[in-house]
Amino acid sequence: MTVAYVAVAVLLSIALVGSGIAKLTRADQVVTSLTGIGVPLGLFPFLATCEFAGAAGLLVGIWWPPLGIAAAIGVVLYFVGAVGAHLRKRDFGGLSAPVVLLLVSAAALVLRLLSR
Template sequence: MFVAYAIVGLLLAVALLFSAFAKLTRNKMIVEGMTSIGVPLGMFPFLAACEIAGAAGLVIGLWYGPLGVAAAIGVVLYFIGAAGAHLRKSDFKGLPNALVMLIVAAVVLTLRALSL
């Protein structure tokens, strides 16, 4: 289970870092998608920091399991919020991305918890 966590967790960490970078650089597509569901531009740095912290926790979690579990829980909660924000505004175009990331985060959480 640990090897599976390492692979999927690192891939999720990279995806989180790319997403954080897009928010910090105010990528046009990200800005349009998030502002359309009511996320103010002022929240972008906070959301990016959450993603960076989650990515760091997943990576450090390779060596310290409880931190990996905590980081994975945080990432799951982050994407529950993201999916909820899309559902609240009936944005079914942006929902699949949030749901895929939520599922991957849940898989990472499960794999890390099982490999303790």
């Protein structure tokens, strides 16, 4: 299970860092999607910081399982909020990315718990 966790944690961390960078650079697609569901531009740096922290925690969690578990829980909660925000505004077109990332983060959590 440890090898599976490492693979999922690395891939999820890459996705989180990419998403955080897109928020900080205010990529057009991200701005359109998030402002369309009511997320103010001023919240983008905070959201990016959460993603960077989650990525770092998942990676450090390879060697220190308690941090990996905490980070995975945080990332799961982050994407539960993202999915909820899209559903609240009935933005079904923008729902696929947060749902996939929610599932991957849940897999990271389960794998980290099983490989302790």
